[in-house]
Structure formats: C-alpha cells, structure tokens
Amino acid sequence: MNFFDKRTPYEKAKDQTREISKQIRQEKRQLDRQIKQSDREIQRLSTDIRKHAASNNKEALRTLAKTIVKIKHDKSRxxxxxxxxxxxxxxxxxxxxNxxxxxxxxxxxxIARSMAQLMKVGQLQAITAQFxxxxxxxxxxxxMMDEAVGAALDNDDLEEETDEEVAKVLDEILAGKLGQLPSVVVGGTVVKENERAVAATADVDSEEDEMERRLQALRS
Known part of the structure; x- marks a missing residue:
C-alpha cells in the first residue's frame, strides 16, 4: 500500500481511466495505419493481377488473389x-x-470478452496482457477472467482462403475482362470464357511461406 498516495478512490480511478484511454487511442492510431497499409497493398496486388491477366498467367492470378483474400481477412480483424x-x-x-x-x-x-478477442490479434497481445x-x-x-483471456489464444480459429473468395476477388478486379481470357481448367472442369469462376484449383497450397515464395518470384 502506498501511504503517500493521498488521492481518493475516485481520483485514482480517474487517473487510471485517463491513462488507459490514452493507450487505447495510441493503439487505434496504429491500427488505422495498418489498415491504410493493407489498402495500399491490395491496390498494388490488384494492379499486378490486371498485368498477369493480360498474359493469362493463371498461377500468378491465383497466388495474387489468394494473398488479397488473406489481407482482407487480416483487415477485418x-x-x-x-x-x-x-x-x-x-x-x-x-x-x-460506479x-x-x-x-x-x-x-x-x-471487458473480459473484448479482451479475449483482442488477444487473438498478434500485434495487440502485449498491450492486452498489460491491460x-x-x-x-x-x-x-x-x-479467472484473466485466465479466460489467455485461453483465447488456444481457441483461435484461423481463416483460410477459400476458392470461392479467390474467385470473387478475381471477378471484382477483372470485371468486364473475364470474357477475354481463354477457358481455364478448374478442378477438372472446363470453365468457359463467360463464366465468373476464374479462380484456382482445389489443391491450392495454403501455407503462407509458399505463398510468400511465389509472390517474391512474381516480383523478381
């Protein structure tokens, strides 16, 4: 106990609340910067998709679109x-x-429920533990609440990029140009020029390191 702290419980709580609000504002500004960075990355990848669509580079289209889907998942978080x-x-x-x-x-x-959700965001785990x-x-x-917040890490459900989401991304970016691409075989079925699913096969590698390797190859 600090015998030199002459503040009333309300004054002490007010100071603590003010400091927490300050930290939260700082974290939100950082999140805003990351969201803007995600938007810029999506725009850049979209440009790459249009470039590779001109040469009908299906592997590149699939890799780039899958990366966009992952970025959108992260952005939603x-x-x-x-x-x-x-x-x-x-x-x-x-x-x-009170x-x-x-x-x-x-x-x-x-507060405990919101803290458990924040613990699932990698860059917020340190500040959440501090809170x-x-x-x-x-x-x-x-x-007990603190233990529940920590347990949220073990129950985190990672979202994977589905073929449908990849197809939707390609459809949105290449709107009006899909018909110019030759037919593409998807999962053993011929997808004709006027169909909207230009996305990848069912055996797309879901490993992030493999995706990063492919992206680096496309950029080189």
Missing part, C-alpha cells in the same frame, strides 16, 4: 480490434461512475 478497443474504453469510463458512487469498480464480463494486469489491480477483472 483490425476493424474488429478497433471496435473491441472502443468497447473497453467506454466500459472503463462507465466503471468510473467509483464515484460506491468507491470501488465492479468486475466487467463485457489485464491493470484491470486486475483496478478490480475490473478477476484472476
């Missing part, structure tokens, strides 16, 4: 992370009102 940060920020501020009345903060399942420690000290989270 970033938006979800921003929403969870907002939820935590608002919930902590609401807890401050402190003014009762002198203590109450445990919040809402967990602070929230336990503040009384917003208990030890």
């Amino acid at each position: 970033l938006y979800t992370a921003k929403a969870n940060l907002d939820t935590i920020d608002n919930a902590v501020k609401n807890q401050l009102a 402190v003014k009345i009762t002198g203590i903060m109450q445990k919040s399942n809402e 967990s420690k602070e929230f336990i000290k503040m009384g917003i989270m208990g030890e």
Whole structure:
C-alpha cells in the first residue's frame, strides 16, 4: 500500500481511466495505419493481377488473389480490434461512475470478452496482457477472467482462403475482362470464357511461406 498516495478512490480511478484511454487511442492510431497499409497493398496486388491477366498467367492470378483474400481477412480483424478497443474504453469510463458512487469498480464480463478477442490479434497481445494486469489491480477483472483471456489464444480459429473468395476477388478486379481470357481448367472442369469462376484449383497450397515464395518470384 502506498501511504503517500493521498488521492481518493475516485481520483485514482480517474487517473487510471485517463491513462488507459490514452493507450487505447495510441493503439487505434496504429491500427488505422495498418489498415491504410493493407489498402495500399491490395491496390498494388490488384494492379499486378490486371498485368498477369493480360498474359493469362493463371498461377500468378491465383497466388495474387489468394494473398488479397488473406489481407482482407487480416483487415477485418483490425476493424474488429478497433471496435473491441472502443468497447473497453467506454466500459472503463462507465466503471468510473460506479467509483464515484460506491468507491470501488465492479468486475466487467463485457471487458473480459473484448479482451479475449483482442488477444487473438498478434500485434495487440502485449498491450492486452498489460491491460489485464491493470484491470486486475483496478478490480475490473478477476484472476479467472484473466485466465479466460489467455485461453483465447488456444481457441483461435484461423481463416483460410477459400476458392470461392479467390474467385470473387478475381471477378471484382477483372470485371468486364473475364470474357477475354481463354477457358481455364478448374478442378477438372472446363470453365468457359463467360463464366465468373476464374479462380484456382482445389489443391491450392495454403501455407503462407509458399505463398510468400511465389509472390517474391512474381516480383523478381
């Protein structure tokens, strides 16, 4: 116990809340930068797709489109992370009102749920762990809640790029030009010029390192 801290419980909680809000704003700005970077990467890859479509380089089209799908998955997670940060920020501020009345903060399942979702985002794991420690000290989270947040890592469901998503990306980028491409064999079935599925075969390699190797080969 700090005998030199003369702040009231409300004043102490107010300072803690202000610091947490500051950290959340910083994390959201970083997420915004990553989202913009993702948009730029998608634009660049889209340009590459149009270039390779002119030569009907099916392997390149498949690799590039699959990369775009993965980036879109990651981008969706970033938006979800921003929403969870907002939820935590608002919930902590609401807890401050309880402190003014009762002198203590109450445990919040809402905050624990949002924290568990944030733990699934790699670049937010460190700040989420830091928040967990602070929230336990503040009384917003208990030890059991903290364990549940950590367990979210073990239950993370990684999204894979499906053939349908790859086909949709190619269709969106090459809209109006698909008919100019020769027929492509997909999964043993001939896809004619006027059909919308130009995407890859069912045996597309899902390993990220293989995808990166192919991208590097395309760029060289």
